[in-house]
Amino acid sequence: MRIAVLLKQVPDLVEEFEIDDAGTDIDREFLTFLLNEFDNQALEEALLIKDATGATVDVVALDDPEVDQALYTAIAKGADRAIKLTGANGDGWLSTHARAAVYAGWLTGESYDLVLTGVQAADDLDGQLAPMLGALLDVPHVSVVVGVEAADGTARIRQEFAGGAISELDVSLPAVVGVQAAGAEPRYAAIAKIRQAQQEGNVDEVAVDPPAAASGLTIRRMYPPEKSDRAEMLSGSEADVADRIIALLRERGLVQG
Amino acid sequence: MIATLLAVEGETREVFEDINLFGKVVFYVLSFIATALFLWGSWQRITKYRRGRPAGRIRRPAAAPSSNGSAPTVADTVPSNGQPSKLHTVGTIAANSTVAKRDRSMGIAHFFIFWGFITLFIGTVILTIDEDIVKIATRQFGEERSFFKGVFYAIYSLVLDTMGFAALIALVYMAARRGLFHLPQLDYRRAEEPAGGYDRRQYQLGDQLFIGLLGLVLVTGFLHEGFRIRASGFPDFEIWSPVGWLIAKGVSGAGVTLAGSDTIRTVIWWVHAVLALSFVAYIPYSKAMHMLTDAANLVTHDPTTSRRLPAPDPAAGHLGYQTVEDFTWKELLDFDACTKCGRCHVVCPAAAAGAPLSPRDLILDLRQWASTSSGNVTLLDSERRPEPTGPLVTDGTLAGDVIRADTLWSCTTCMACVAACPVGIEHVPTIVELRRSLVEAGTMEPSLQDALQNIAQKGNSFGKSARQRAKWTKGLDFTITDARKEPVRYLWFVGDFASFDDRLQSLSQTFAQILHGAGVDFGILYDGERNAGNDVRRVGEEGLFEMLVEQNMEQLTAAEFDEIVTTDPHTLNTLRNEYPGFGLDKPVKHYTEVLADLIEAGELDVGALGSTATYHDPCYLARYNELTEAPRRVLRAIGCDVVEMPRNRDNTFCCGAGGGRIWMDDSGLTERPSENRIREAAELDVEMFVVACPKDFTMYTDAAKTTGHDASLRVVDVIELVAEALDRQPALGAAEI
Structure with a gap:
C-alpha cells in the first residue's frame, strides 16, 4: 500500500496580519509559516496506517515558504520519502483550484492507493482541495474523515457529521481523503531527529509546470473585518454591570419578569 | 596509668588458644571460602559497572579543540570547577558528615558503627600480621618474635573494647530507630502502586539481617572475651579489656566454673568466627555492600552534574537510555550505593x-x-x-x-x-x-508537546509571535537600550515568563524602571532572545536545547556587554553553567544580586517597609547555584523582618513548576507542592510570602488562592517590594526642615 500525504504551509495565525498594497492579499513578507494543522492530522493518520499495515508514506508539498521544515519533520516522524514540487508557486498565494491542478498533474504519473490531505486549511476553509483532487483524478473522495482502515483495494473510512454522528463507509481505492482528525494526537518529532533528517537532506525536488487551469475567480478586495459599533462595553462596579445586563436582557425580551 | 601499663610488659593472649591444628585448618578453609565469596560477589558488581560507559570522574578529559569543526559539546569543554578535592571527600567520608547532615543523632550512631568496625577490622589485620607474617618470618631466622604483647596489647585491647562497645550501643539505637520510631523515610511503601501489587518484605528482612549480623559479631566477640578472661582466671592485665572483664565478672558471679568457661569459650569462638566470616562473604550481595560502594561513590561524586547536565553520548546512536550499556559506570554505581x-x-x-x-x-x-x-x-x-x-x-x-x-x-x-x-x-x-x-x-502529554513545538517554532512556550517578545516594554515611559545595537553594562536576559505572562509583565516593567531610575546601563535583546532552554533540556529535549543555545549564542555573541542579569533562576542556571560550554564567557547574575549591590552602594534610596516576611528560596537559585543571601540582603535593607520557614536555603521545597512540569498537567496530584509550601508559610506569623522567580510568582499566587490564604498572606516578588521601598523613601530635604 502506498500513501501520499499532501502538506501545505499556512501563515502562523499568532502573527499580526496586514493587507498588501494591492489590497487583494495579505502581506506575506514578514509572516512566519507553519504546517496546516489538518495536514498534520492527515500525516498522523497515514503514519498510523503505516504502523498497522507497513504501508509506505510519502509526503508531497509545493514549494511553500519554510516548507522544508515540514517535510523534514515528516521524515523524522516516519515518512518514507519527501517530494517537493517546484516551479508551481508564483509570487503570491496559489488558489486551491490551482494547487489541486498541480497535485493532480503529478499524481497522475504515480500509483498511490490513498491520497490523504487536511480537510481544510486556514486559506481553504471551504475545504476544496480533497474534492477537487478527487474530481481531477477521477477517483472517489471522502472528506471530514476521522479514521481510515486500509486493506487491499478498499478502505473503511469513518466520516464525521454535525452533532458528532459518525458514518462508516467502504471506499474502493485509489481514493482521496480529507482528514479532520487522526486516530491519535499527532506524534512528536524530537528536534534531534528533525535536524538529522535535515542534514541528510533527502527531499526529492521535482519540477512541475505552473498550473494552467484558472479557477474563474478573481480576488477583488481583501480587508480585515470592519468594526461595527453595535458592541457596547459595560463598565463600573460589579453590581452596576449586573444591573445593566439584567436591564438589557429584559429590554430585548430575553428574560421574562 | 603508665605504671600499670608497664606492668603488663610481656603479657598477651594466645591467638587460636584451645583451637587444635584441625580447628585451625577448618578456620583457614572457611576464611578462604569467605574471601572467595567476597571477591566473587565484588567482581560481579565490578563487571556490571564495567558495562557502563565512561563517566569522566577519575580524570576529567581536557577540553580538546574540536577537530571536525563542529560545535563543542558541553561535556568536553566544561571547567572542572565546583568539585571538591578528592582529599576533602575522604575527610567527609571519614567524618560521616554527609550522613549527619540534617540527621545528627543518626549521623553520630553511624559514625560509631563505621569507626567501630573499621577499628575492629584493623585489629584483626594487626593480629593477622603478627600471627601469619611476623611470627612465621622471624621463626625462619631463629627466635620467634611477636609485637602483640605488653603495652601494645593493653592499648589494643582498650581501644578495640571501647570502639566495639560504642558500635554495639549505636547498633541498638539503629535497630530501635527502625523498629520503634516509625520514621516516614524508612517506610518502604512505594510512591506508586503497581497494578499487580508488589512485595518489599525482603528489604526489611535484609535490614534486620544486616543489623543483626553486625550486632551478633560484636556480642559474640565480647562474650568470647569474657569467657576467655574467666577461663584464664582473671589475669591483671586483662583489665585493659574492660567490657570482657565485666562479662567475665558476670559469668563468674553466675557460677560458671573455670572449666565450663573454657568449653563455652571454644564454642563461642567458633560461633564468632563463623559469623564474622559469613559477614565478609555476605557483603557484596547485600545492603552491606554500601560500605564499599558508598566510599567509591562519594569519591567519584560530582555535585555539579545536575546544574550542568551531561550531553547525550554521541556514540550511542540514539537519544537517552535503552540498555545497561547506556548508563555511565557512575550511574550503575549510584544504584548500588x-x-x-x-x-x-x-x-x-x-x-x-x-x-x-x-x-x-x-x-x-x-x-x-x-x-x-x-x-x-x-x-x-x-x-x-x-x-x-x-x-x-x-x-x-x-x-x-x-x-x-x-x-x-x-x-x-x-x-x-x-x-x-x-x-x-x-x-x-x-x-x-x-x-x-x-x-x-x-x-509525552499533549500540553508538553505543544509547549515544545511552540518553543521550536516561536522561541517561547506561550505560542506567541517571536516578534511580540519585547511588547511589554511598550508600557514604559522610556526606551530600553537594544543591546544588539549599543554596548551596555548589563544585558538583561528577560526569559519567557517575564516577557509573555500577563501577570509578570508588570514585574518586568517595574524592574526596568528600578534599573532606569538608578541610572544603570542595561539593555535587552528584544525579539532576538529565545527561551534559554534550561527546562527544555531538563525535559529531555536535547536537540531543541541545542537549537535554542545556537540561536541565543548568535545574539549574545553579536552584543557587547559586561554581565548578564536575569530575573529567572532557571534561565540563570543554564546561562551560568551550561552556556559556557557553548562559548559564553560573561558572568551571570540574578537580579537580587544586582539590587542588593545597588542598595548597599547607596544607588537606590530605599525606605523601610517595616513588614514581616518569609522568603521562598527558588530551587534553581538555592540548591543549584548556592545563591541564598542576596535576596535576604535586599529584604533586610528595605526593612523587612525575615522569618524563615522550616525548609529554607538548600533545604527549600519546590513550587512544582521546574523541569518542564509547568507545561504539564498537575490535576492528578493530591496536594500541589506549591500548596504544601503555602501551608508551611501560613504556619508562620508573617504578612508576606516573598519570591524571587517569575514561575514562583504565578505558582504561589495561585496556591495562596486555592488554599484560602490569599487574604492573610501576600505573595510578592522582591522587585515589587524594592519599588515600594523606593516610594517609601523620605522626601529629599525633608530631614533639614
Whole structure:
C-alpha cells in the first residue's frame, strides 16, 4: 500500500496580519509559516496506517515558504520519502483550484492507493482541495474523515457529521481523503531527529509546470473585518454591570419578569 | 596509668588458644571460602559497572579543540570547577558528615558503627600480621618474635573494647530507630502502586539481617572475651579489656566454673568466627555492600552534574537510555550505593504531592533491573511482584516499562534528592537521560508537546509571535537600550515568563524602571532572545536545547556587554553553567544580586517597609547555584523582618513548576507542592510570602488562592517590594526642615 500525504504551509495565525498594497492579499513578507494543522492530522493518520499495515508514506508539498521544515519533520516522524514540487508557486498565494491542478498533474504519473490531505486549511476553509483532487483524478473522495482502515483495494473510512454522528463507509481505492482528525494526537518529532533528517537532506525536488487551469475567480478586495459599533462595553462596579445586563436582557425580551 | 601499663610488659593472649591444628585448618578453609565469596560477589558488581560507559570522574578529559569543526559539546569543554578535592571527600567520608547532615543523632550512631568496625577490622589485620607474617618470618631466622604483647596489647585491647562497645550501643539505637520510631523515610511503601501489587518484605528482612549480623559479631566477640578472661582466671592485665572483664565478672558471679568457661569459650569462638566470616562473604550481595560502594561513590561524586547536565553520548546512536550499556559506570554505581535511607523519598515534592515518583524507588528499581540483567546475585535485596512489571521487566523498554513514563515526567528537577542524598547519588541527570528516551519516542502529554513545538517554532512556550517578545516594554515611559545595537553594562536576559505572562509583565516593567531610575546601563535583546532552554533540556529535549543555545549564542555573541542579569533562576542556571560550554564567557547574575549591590552602594534610596516576611528560596537559585543571601540582603535593607520557614536555603521545597512540569498537567496530584509550601508559610506569623522567580510568582499566587490564604498572606516578588521601598523613601530635604 502506498500513501501520499499532501502538506501545505499556512501563515502562523499568532502573527499580526496586514493587507498588501494591492489590497487583494495579505502581506506575506514578514509572516512566519507553519504546517496546516489538518495536514498534520492527515500525516498522523497515514503514519498510523503505516504502523498497522507497513504501508509506505510519502509526503508531497509545493514549494511553500519554510516548507522544508515540514517535510523534514515528516521524515523524522516516519515518512518514507519527501517530494517537493517546484516551479508551481508564483509570487503570491496559489488558489486551491490551482494547487489541486498541480497535485493532480503529478499524481497522475504515480500509483498511490490513498491520497490523504487536511480537510481544510486556514486559506481553504471551504475545504476544496480533497474534492477537487478527487474530481481531477477521477477517483472517489471522502472528506471530514476521522479514521481510515486500509486493506487491499478498499478502505473503511469513518466520516464525521454535525452533532458528532459518525458514518462508516467502504471506499474502493485509489481514493482521496480529507482528514479532520487522526486516530491519535499527532506524534512528536524530537528536534534531534528533525535536524538529522535535515542534514541528510533527502527531499526529492521535482519540477512541475505552473498550473494552467484558472479557477474563474478573481480576488477583488481583501480587508480585515470592519468594526461595527453595535458592541457596547459595560463598565463600573460589579453590581452596576449586573444591573445593566439584567436591564438589557429584559429590554430585548430575553428574560421574562 | 603508665605504671600499670608497664606492668603488663610481656603479657598477651594466645591467638587460636584451645583451637587444635584441625580447628585451625577448618578456620583457614572457611576464611578462604569467605574471601572467595567476597571477591566473587565484588567482581560481579565490578563487571556490571564495567558495562557502563565512561563517566569522566577519575580524570576529567581536557577540553580538546574540536577537530571536525563542529560545535563543542558541553561535556568536553566544561571547567572542572565546583568539585571538591578528592582529599576533602575522604575527610567527609571519614567524618560521616554527609550522613549527619540534617540527621545528627543518626549521623553520630553511624559514625560509631563505621569507626567501630573499621577499628575492629584493623585489629584483626594487626593480629593477622603478627600471627601469619611476623611470627612465621622471624621463626625462619631463629627466635620467634611477636609485637602483640605488653603495652601494645593493653592499648589494643582498650581501644578495640571501647570502639566495639560504642558500635554495639549505636547498633541498638539503629535497630530501635527502625523498629520503634516509625520514621516516614524508612517506610518502604512505594510512591506508586503497581497494578499487580508488589512485595518489599525482603528489604526489611535484609535490614534486620544486616543489623543483626553486625550486632551478633560484636556480642559474640565480647562474650568470647569474657569467657576467655574467666577461663584464664582473671589475669591483671586483662583489665585493659574492660567490657570482657565485666562479662567475665558476670559469668563468674553466675557460677560458671573455670572449666565450663573454657568449653563455652571454644564454642563461642567458633560461633564468632563463623559469623564474622559469613559477614565478609555476605557483603557484596547485600545492603552491606554500601560500605564499599558508598566510599567509591562519594569519591567519584560530582555535585555539579545536575546544574550542568551531561550531553547525550554521541556514540550511542540514539537519544537517552535503552540498555545497561547506556548508563555511565557512575550511574550503575549510584544504584548500588543506595542504602534505602529514604531521605530523598521524604524531601521529594513529587512524592509528597502523590505523584508516582519517589527518587528512592527509582534508584532501587534501576538497581534491581541492572543487577538482574547483569546476573548479579543478591541476598534479601529485591522487590518481588506477581507480575513481571517495573524492575522485573526483562523484555521491554527501560523508559516506559521498567520505569513508567509518568514516573519520569513527575520529576520537577528540584534537586532536593541530590542534595539530601548522603552517598552522592545523582538522580536528576539519570532522570533526564531517561526522559530523553521518552522524547525520542514522542511519549509525552499533549500540553508538553505543544509547549515544545511552540518553543521550536516561536522561541517561547506561550505560542506567541517571536516578534511580540519585547511588547511589554511598550508600557514604559522610556526606551530600553537594544543591546544588539549599543554596548551596555548589563544585558538583561528577560526569559519567557517575564516577557509573555500577563501577570509578570508588570514585574518586568517595574524592574526596568528600578534599573532606569538608578541610572544603570542595561539593555535587552528584544525579539532576538529565545527561551534559554534550561527546562527544555531538563525535559529531555536535547536537540531543541541545542537549537535554542545556537540561536541565543548568535545574539549574545553579536552584543557587547559586561554581565548578564536575569530575573529567572532557571534561565540563570543554564546561562551560568551550561552556556559556557557553548562559548559564553560573561558572568551571570540574578537580579537580587544586582539590587542588593545597588542598595548597599547607596544607588537606590530605599525606605523601610517595616513588614514581616518569609522568603521562598527558588530551587534553581538555592540548591543549584548556592545563591541564598542576596535576596535576604535586599529584604533586610528595605526593612523587612525575615522569618524563615522550616525548609529554607538548600533545604527549600519546590513550587512544582521546574523541569518542564509547568507545561504539564498537575490535576492528578493530591496536594500541589506549591500548596504544601503555602501551608508551611501560613504556619508562620508573617504578612508576606516573598519570591524571587517569575514561575514562583504565578505558582504561589495561585496556591495562596486555592488554599484560602490569599487574604492573610501576600505573595510578592522582591522587585515589587524594592519599588515600594523606593516610594517609601523620605522626601529629599525633608530631614533639614
